[in-house]
Amino acid sequence: MKKVFKFSAIFIVGIVLLVYIAGFYYFGRYFLPNSKVNDKDVSFTKISDLYNTYNSTYDNFELEIVGRGVKDKVKAASFDYKNILEPNQVVNQNPFYWVFYLFNQKEYNLESRVTYDKEKFEDIVNNLNLVKEKTVEPENAKVVFNGKKFEIEKEVLGNKLKKDLLIEKILDYISEDKDTLKLEDEGIYYNPTVYSDDAGLKSKLDQMNKLNSFEITYKFEDRTEVIKDEELLNMYRENEDGLLVPDTEKVTAYVRNLEKKYDTFHGTRNFYATGIGPIVVKGGIYGWWTDTKATVEQLTKALENTETVTLEPVYKLTAQSRSANDLGNSYIEVDLGRQHLWMYKEGALVLETDFVSGNPNKGNGTPTGTDKIWSREKGRYLTGEDYKSFVDYWLAINWSNIGLHDASWRSQFGGSLYLSNGSHGCINIKPDVMKDIYDNSFVGMGVVVYDSSVPS
Template sequence: MKKTFKIIFGLLLILIISIYIGGLFFFTNRYMPRTYINGRDFGLVKKSELKKTYEDLSRNFELEIIAKDKNLNDKIAAKDFGYVDSIGSESIDQTAFYWPVASLVPKHYKVDRDLKFDAEALDEKINKLKPVMGQKDHSQDAKVIYQDGEFKIQDEIHGNFIKMDEFKNSILGHFGDLKEKLDLAEENLYQEPEITKDSEYIKNQLASYKDVYKKKIIFDFDDRKEEVTGQGIIAIYSKADDGTLALDEEKLKHFVERLAAKYDTYRTSRIFNSTGLGLMKVDGGIYGWLTDRKATREKIKEALAKEEPVTIKPAYRQDAVSRKVDDVGKTYIEVDLARQKLWYYKDGALQLETNVVTGNPTKGNGTPTGTDRIWSRERDRYLTGETYRSKVSYWAPINWSGVGLHDASWRSNFGGNIYKSGGSHGCINIPVPVMKNLFPQTFTGMPVIVYNSATQRVNDAGGQVVVGQQPQAQANQGQ
């Protein structure tokens, strides 16, 4: 029995030694199992063929591109763009004496690599890949929409456009690591929406839209009112960083500018119903409503801070006698340069008519036309210029260039064509007794419409508001 055991033990020992020696010779020229060089398995590869085998692995590599739409799956091979991954070392030393144990343990080596490829060919190949050629749907952020009478969140859209720079780098990375599949979705290579339906940003925005949409401002213009609600209110807000709506100062400025452009009458054109001759188009002048932009913006801010609808009147830098469409009203002075006439109306009834002398146009002193206003009323003062100094008893300036209404004691005749040769320096000269009677009827802010019926007459109002009226009572005739 002992002899048999010894024989068996001897045979096993011989077998083990033989296997060891055989392995020793085998692994002298080959790498042991579980040998990894730059992450690649080179177990059992001949040491003399290390460099060639390493390069062949990259030359023959093919990468599968997996898209959302499986019909767009594609492949890219190393040969498509001349990809070669080589190493500088011809071999890596590995002792075979401990091969029985070393074969069971992973052995990792990092060596210098030399990557070579045709960058232009790579770009060309990438642009021809099906996932790239099939790009057609851009991702869209979730957004707040108004639908069926309410605000709601519209879900984001996940498109199929690719992050091209990252895609290219990922391809090269997979070639370097010999990873055979690149899933575009799993590696987050699609351009995704920045805002989703579940983000706090869009939830804040929805709540803010609902709150702002309920606000209402009513602008009171006497015989007209303009309501600004809903989208009109939202239009003067912008989105803050957290998604909420915040009042936008620039948008508010533009809103007030548009409001002023629509309702201001300062220096605008008017269709005036002249005495005896019908409609005249009168441009410019200093009469009318002029919005105070800054003060009006502050009023709007105060109104928007309230929950309930608010009625406000814009703030004005200059007002007029009426805020109605016909802001001239029924009490005013009318002057026709062509007829050299002045008329005074009170509450729609003609109170006074007189001949006048206006500025001399042949000397460049013609009286400017426009819808003006009496902005001051003075007694007993001197009017002076470069060539004159005249004492008047009554003075009522009507524009910013020194033109006004006043008596002219130095004249004995008025009306006709006197103004063409002996006209004033621009003022409207009125007989002394007439001016004495007219002056107490005037007031600061009183409209004075100056026109030239020879050049400003129109046949049709063209839908514009007509101001002025025909005489309703017999007037006193001035001289």
């Protein structure tokens, strides 16, 4: 039994010795397993073929590039990519200890240089499908109006590339022997900054649908302006807390547009002149004049309250009617060309008369425009640099001391008297007629002054 045991032991030792010797000779010529040179696996390759093995690493290397809905492949050899060891370098691998190094990682760092044809590489990159395809810009998710309510429109990922980063990553992956480049993982796409699941966007959606539940109407007698839906929402801005609040600039812009559309003060109006027909009259103090600041505050408050409401702008000056014809049916018509006046009340002609207006040849011509009676007085003196006249009735019609009054010192009216013996600018009227005009007038009554002898 002892002999058998002894023989078995010698046999096993012999086998081990033979294996060791075989390994010694083998790994004297070949690299041990888990051997790397500059991170390139050279396991079981001939040590003497190190340069050939290493320098041919990229002969068949292929990198797959995975993008959004598109794939491409880049062969290292197609642009002459090489990683070449500098000459006269050796790897010292001791075969005596091959058993002990069998399962250990062996790292060898040798000097090498990477070379490739830059022109070929740029041409290959530019001809990749993912580079040539039509660029779709990324778009943030946003709140949109679908005709009934607001909803979140999903973001657009697009396919816009960070090309410099793409080039950098292609070269990095090849140098690191990685065979698949996923553009999404490496952040090579430009991406939206706001996605449909964004909490702030969802909060904004809730706020906008709440704001969409009311409307604001401005009433102008025979016309209205309704602020609702997207136009209403556009008057809000998002503050630092993510809340929608009235935007003062946009509210002011809206009020300014109302003024342009509906204010008539100092404006140009179409007028139907007695005996003539349609004419254009410019300027004057009659009309509607919006108080911008007060109306902006009014609208801002309504936007804050988020309740359906009908409003009228706040005015600095008002007229007789808020309809398109803001003169109404009661007004005085004064034609300097014909030196004649007509007075209408409730649409009916109550009187007409000749008058004498300012002398234009002395620089005292009566100004034209749509004015209004803003002051009614009895028994007052009219004074100037070279005159002081008492009148029984005075109707001021503009802010330049021009008005209608009786002129007891005159015996003739109308015709062309004003060109030689005109007033200082006021409209002189027969005393008995002036009394009737005064009695039928009221503060705010429109006075349309035009000159039919001058083309409008």
